[in-house]
Amino acid sequence: MDKQRTHIISALVLHKPGVLQRVSGLFTRRGFNIENITVGTSEQENMARMTIIARGDEKVLEQITKQLNKLIEVIKVRDLDPENTVKRELCLIKVYTPTERVRSEVIQYANIFRGRIIDVSPESLTIELTGAPDKIEALLDLVRPFGIKEVARTGPTAISRGSKTI
Amino acid sequence: MKGSEAIIKSLKDQGVDVVFGYPGGVLLPLYDVIYSSDLKHILVRHEQCAAHAADGYARASGKAGVCIGTSGPGATNLVTGIATAYMDSSPVVAIAGQVSTPLIGNDAFQEVDTIGMTMPITKHNFQAMHADEIPGMIKSAFYIAESGRPGPVVLDLPKDVQDEEFDFESAPSMELPGYKPTKRGHPLQIKRAAELILHAQKPVILAGGGVILSSSSEELLKLAEITGAPVTTTLMGKGAFPEDHPLSLGMLGMHGKQVANFTVDDCDCLIAVGCRFSDRTTGSIPLFAKNAKIIHIDVDPAEIGKNVDVNVPIVGDARIILQSLIRILSQHKTPAMEANAAWTRHVTKLKNAFIPRLSFDDIPLKPQQTIKEISEAITDDTIVTTDVGQNQMWMAHYFTSKIPRTFLSSGGLGTMGFGFPAAIGAKVAKPETDVVAVCGDGGFLMVCQDLATVKDYDIPVVICVLDNRYLGMVAQWQKLFYNNRISHTKLGEVPDFVKLAESFDIRGEKVEKPGELRETLKDALRSGEPALIDVVIDPDEILPMVPPGRGLTEIVGEYKVEREYSGEIPYKQSSKVEGD
Numbered sequence: 001m002d003k004q005r006t007h008i009i010s011a012l013v014l015h016k017p018g019v020l021q022r023v024s025g026l027f028t029r030r031g032f033n034i035e036n037i038t039v040g041t042s043e044q045e046n047m048a049r050m051t052i053i054a055r056g057d058e059k060v061l062e063q064i065t066k067q068l069n070k071l072i073e074v075i076k077v078r079d080l081d082p083e084n085t086v087k088r089e090l091c092l093i094k095v096y097t098p099t100e101r102v103r104s105e106v107i108q109y110a111n112i113f114r115g116r117i118i119d120v121s122p123e124s125l126t127i128e129l130t131g132a133p134d135k136i137e138a139l140l141d142l143v144r145p146f147g148i149k150e151v152a153r154t155g156p157t158a159i160s161r162g163s164k165t166i
Numbered sequence: 167m168k169g170s171e172a173i174i175k176s177l178k179d180q181g182v183d184v185v186f187g188y189p190g191g192v193l194l195p196l197y198d199v200i201y202s203s204d205l206k207h208i209l210v211r212h213e214q215c216a217a218h219a220a221d222g223y224a225r226a227s228g229k230a231g232v233c234i235g236t237s238g239p240g241a242t243n244l245v246t247g248i249a250t251a252y253m254d255s256s257p258v259v260a261i262a263g264q265v266s267t268p269l270i271g272n273d274a275f276q277e278v279d280t281i282g283m284t285m286p287i288t289k290h291n292f293q294a295m296h297a298d299e300i301p302g303m304i305k306s307a308f309y310i311a312e313s314g315r316p317g318p319v320v321l322d323l324p325k326d327v328q329d330e331e332f333d334f335e336s337a338p339s340m341e342l343p344g345y346k347p348t349k350r351g352h353p354l355q356i357k358r359a360a361e362l363i364l365h366a367q368k369p370v371i372l373a374g375g376g377v378i379l380s381s382s383s384e385e386l387l388k389l390a391e392i393t394g395a396p397v398t399t400t401l402m403g404k405g406a407f408p409e410d411h412p413l414s415l416g417m418l419g420m421h422g423k424q425v426a427n428f429t430v431d432d433c434d435c436l437i438a439v440g441c442r443f444s445d446r447t448t449g450s451i452p453l454f455a456k457n458a459k460i461i462h463i464d465v466d467p468a469e470i471g472k473n474v475d476v477n478v479p480i481v482g483d484a485r486i487i488l489q490s491l492i493r494i495l496s497q498h499k500t501p502a503m504e505a506n507a508a509w510t511r512h513v514t515k516l517k518n519a520f521i522p523r524l525s526f527d528d529i530p531l532k533p534q535q536t537i538k539e540i541s542e543a544i545t546d547d548t549i550v551t552t553d554v555g556q557n558q559m560w561m562a563h564y565f566t567s568k569i570p571r572t573f574l575s576s577g578g579l580g581t582m583g584f585g586f587p588a589a590i591g592a593k594v595a596k597p598e599t600d601v602v603a604v605c606g607d608g609g610f611l612m613v614c615q616d617l618a619t620v621k622d623y624d625i626p627v628v629i630c631v632l633d634n635r636y637l638g639m640v641a642q643w644q645k646l647f648y649n650n651r652i653s654h655t656k657l658g659e660v661p662d663f664v665k666l667a668e669s670f671d672i673r674g675e676k677v678e679k680p681g682e683l684r685e686t687l688k689d690a691l692r693s694g695e696p697a698l699i700d701v702v703i704d705p706d707e708i709l710p711m712v713p714p715g716r717g718l719t720e721i722v723g724e725y726k727v728e729r730e731y732s733g734e735i736p737y738k739q740s741s742k743v744e745g746d
């Protein structure tokens with residue numbers, strides 16, 4: 001009952017101003033521990049999909065799902081099974097690369113991770129990387145010794161495997 | 167048509183005949199339409215009272231009540247009333263003015279983020295950015311407020327939108343793809359519930375405000391009678407079941423009846439209908455109905471399992487579910503009532519041992535005697551409203567409520583100052599019914615300016631101010647749990663409530679001796695005019711209670727009972743009040 005775990009909640013919501021505020025306000029007010037939230041348009045017109053990463057036991061998750069469903073602008077809510085879910089995140093990393101040697105080393109790392117170099121300046125390189133959050137962490141760890149100037153992460157978004165939809 | 171005209175037309179299309187409001191700068195277009203409209207507008211003297219009056223109107227009638235306040239401070243003053251309605255699931259539609267759309271976000275004069283501010287205290291809220299959105303929004307607002315689990319809805323209407331011209335469509339459409347309240351309970355769960363009830367030996371029914379909201383009192387009575395299950399209620403459920411019925415136990419909880427608390431503690435099957443298991447009802451959750459299988463019927467799925475783990479959840483309209491349940495139970499060969507006869511006898515015995523004593527000839531008046539005299543002066547269908555605190559709990563505990571929608575009280579939010587304006591709303595909704603507001607002196611003073619409203623519009627409510635010159639409930643806790651350190655809960659000698667009433671040209675009476683209140687109240691109700699009765703009561707009387715976080719049987723303070731019970735009482739009070 002008290003088993004805490006990270007849940008991936010996928011919610012289809014009306015694409016209207018204020019919906020994100022309703023959802024995030026709900027989490028604050030009910031004391032739910034939200035780790036991440038991403039929002040973007042969905043396959044349906046006027047609908048957005050929110051991917052919410054939250055921690056809690058089964059009881060908390062049940063409340064989160066039910067309370068989300070109560071919001072008038074929320075259409076569907078589903079707790080995605082982590083075993084059957086693909087989770088991806090986009091990360092942009094600006095690395096300090098003052099010398100030729102450092103630059104080529106960083107580019108090599110980026111290539112191994114199938115990242116792309118999307119911007120170069122005399123003293124920095126910007127890598128674009130997509131992947132599961134742990135892959136992103138791994139690259140960040142590798143380039144950290146060179147000096148990370150800036151990181152921008154979208155946070156994970158997710159979709160279930162197979163042809164089933166929510 | 168202008169946006170402002172569309173507001174009034176849409177309200178009337180929803181069957182609204184009266185609104186409670188207070189004008190302001192951004193509402194000038196709307197009030198200009200109200201000026202020549204036949205929609206009745208009642209000018210309150212504080213927006214909070216507009217919201218409470220709309221709430222009282224809704225609770226008394228079952229129809230959504232409407233209140234109006236201007237932008238900024240008008241909207242913030244509405245907030246307490248909206249939150250009160252939200253906590254008690256009352257259908258209120260609150261219309262707030264807003265600064266013109268180009269000014270929104272600029273910290274304009276009297277601008278406040280009403281939408282952001284009311285998000286957590288409304289079922290939903292809308293902001294119109296164009297006049298053509300208004301008809302659909304108002305239709306949706308009433309549908310959302312009144313359907314499923316009712317609740318308040320806020321409409322935020324900028325000034326320029328009120329002035330905008332557009333073509334009014336006669337049948338506005340609602341686009342609410344994410345809103346589908348469940349009505350019918352799951353048949354399998356209803357079957358499981360019936361089986362649990364049939365196998366139970368000690369069933370109890372716990373009725374909440376949802377029974378009243380779904381108009382299922384008749385079904386509840388039937389369920390109790392075919393099963394022989396005694397019925398206790400929450401504060402919000404008061405009136406859902408006739409409290410003079412042999413199976414009635416009265417209110418459960420922190421200030422509940424002993425018999426109710428002991429019976430729930432002992433039961434093996436709890437049938438909870440339309441209640442949310444608030445901490446004031448359950449006491450300590452692990453100790454709550456610890457031997458019982460719990461059936462929970464509620465229209466809001468999020469209430470199931472929120473506070474108390476349940477064995478059989480049934481989501482849907484209580485009335486429809488109870489009808490199905492009764493149908494199954496009635497088909498059974500051995501009527502459940504006979505099977506439970508021993509339990510019913512046991513509970514009756516317990517109930518007889520704990521009949522509260524109401525008659526006291528003390529001066530100042532004992533609260534018990536006060537409630538008794540109020541009960542004697544009014545008819546069963548009289549609507550009583552209460553404030554919050556001791557006055558409320560005395561009423562909840564000692565007053566016998568028999569009819570749904572006649573006991574109106576701020577249960578969830580516990581809003582002092584609710585009683586009087588809610589009575590105004592109730593009287594406007596039910597002009598033929600007597601309405602009595604039972605207030606504390608602290609709470610009444612928070613809203614006393616609205617004596618002007620009842621005078622101006624001739625709304626003949628009678629206010630009984632239970633006057634002990636204390637913020638009694640907090641003082642009671644200070645006495646019981648804070649070493650009698652009465653910190654800022656002693657009120658001074660002012661005001662003179664009789665003179666206060668008279669300054670509004672309202673009849674004021676002061677009563678001090680037993681018998682006076684009964685006669686004065688009868689007379690005031692007969693007069694057909696608003697009146698205030700200042701009832702001087704004993705400041706030292708304490709209502710026994712379950713301390714917060716403790717089990718329902720751990721009552722401190724000693725109840726005064728009608729007569730000493732000669733037989734063996736199966737339960738004893740666990741502890742006496744300390745330091746009293």
